[in-house]
Amino acid sequence: MNVLLVYVHPESRSLNGSLKDFAIQRLEHAGHTVRVSDLYAMNWKATLDADDNTARQPGARFDPSMDSRQAFENGTQRVDIAREQDKLRWADGVILQFPLWWFSMPAILKGWVERVYAYGFAYGVGEHSDTHWGDRYGEGMLAGKRAMLVVTAGGWASHYEPRGINGPIDDILFPIQHGILFYPGFDVLPPHVIYRTSRIDEAGFSKACEALGQRLDDLWTADPVPFRRQNAGDYLIPELTLRPELAPGRSGFDIHVERD
Ligand SMILES: Cc1cc2nc3c(=O)[nH]c(=O)nc-3n(C[C@H](O)[C@H](O)[C@H](O)COP(=O)(O)OP(=O)(O)OC[C@H]3O[C@@H](n4cnc5c(N)ncnc54)[C@H](O)[C@@H]3O)c2cc1C
Numbered sequence: 706m707n708v709l710l711v712y713v714h715p716e717s718r719s720l721n722g723s724l725k726d727f728a729i730q731r732l733e734h735a736g737h738t739v740r741v742s743d744l745y746a747m748n749w750k751a752t753l754d755a756d757d758n759t760a761r762q763p764g765a766r767f768d769p770s771m772d773s774r775q776a777f778e779n780g781t782q783r784v785d786i787a788r789e790q791d792k793l794r795w796a797d798g799v800i801l802q803f804p805l806w807w808f809s810m811p812a813i814l815k816g817w818v819e820r821v822y823a824y825g826f827a828y829g830v831g832e833h834s835d836t837h838w839g840d841r842y843g844e845g846m847l848a849g850k851r852a853m854l855v856v857t858a859g860g861w862a863s864h865y866e867p868r869g870i871n872g873p874i875d876d877i878l879f880p881i882q883h884g885i886l887f888y889p890g891f892d893v894l895p896p897h898v899i900y901r902t903s904r905i906d907e908a909g910f911s912k913a914c915e916a917l918g919q920r921l922d923d924l925w926t927a928d929p930v931p932f933r934r935q936n937a938g939d940y941l942i943p944e945l946t947l948r949p950e951l952a953p954g955r956s957g958f959d960i961h962v963e964r965d
Pocket of ligand 1: 861
């Protein structure tokens with residue numbers, strides 16, 4: 706299988722750097738082909754702006770969505786964007802690996818998503834009408850591929866439990882798991898989170914590798930998070946609210962996961 710590892714850390718000798726090296730070895734040893742997008746090493750341009758469409762008319766008003774659409778359709782995207790889209794097309798599995806910074810992904814990775822997820826590639830795909838609101842949330846250009854987050858966090862696991870002060874980790878990661886990965890069609894695996902990173906020593910690192918290695922071994926067999934698919938009947942269209950008879954009386958992120 707082909708695995709794209711999008712790796713985010715500014716220091717190669719960091720915990721994340723070591724985990725990335727371990728992951729590559731483990732995956733290659735299992736016979737997979739691995740490509741790495743090391744965003745800091747690539748000096749990835751994090752800001753989406755008018756320069757991303759190489760065919761813009763000078764002085765024309767910049768429209769982030771429409772410029773993206775035009776550049777994607779006409780093949781005038783910047784080459785760094787097109788190259789990452791090619792890697793996504795090539796991949797059977799995609800891993801996003803990053804340290805949790807301010808309860809989310811580092812800005813450089815957010816910028817990778819904003820720029821690589823072009824209109825027509827990751828959104829604005831499929832028929833858009835009052836009866837079919839696009840191919841998304843379970844359908845789309847990246848359907849049939851698997852994705853997994855590998856996240857390191859300074860906080861303890863208990864801080865991220867359902868009653869922990871930071872809020873549940875599944876809620877914190879929901880915008881990434883559901884909004885960024887499930888949206889364009891990925892089957893999204895449960896995230897792999899490594900907590901309390903400042904306490905990691907040699908023994909802790911071995912344990913962390915063992916646990917990560919198991920997740921990598923299970924990449925193709927583990928059950929994805931059963932997010933509800935937009936176009937499978939669970940939602941009213943065009944309101945796009947969950948049908949009242951499903952998860953009655955409940956609200957919040959969790960209703961979008963099929964628990965029955
Ligand atoms: C801007 C910012 C925002 C943050 N926001 C949050 C937040 O919202 N929530 C939260 O929980 N945390 C937060 N943190 C903490 C952050 O998540 C952790 O610092 C990060 O995940 C640690 O990963 P690292 O790769 O930088 O680890 P490093 O600092 O490189 O290493 C961590 C430990 O692992 C050891 N180690 C590294 N490599 C090896 C190796 N090969 N063998 C053995 N031991 C090794 C190091 O000695 C060190 O003790 C934030 C940090 C920053 C800088």
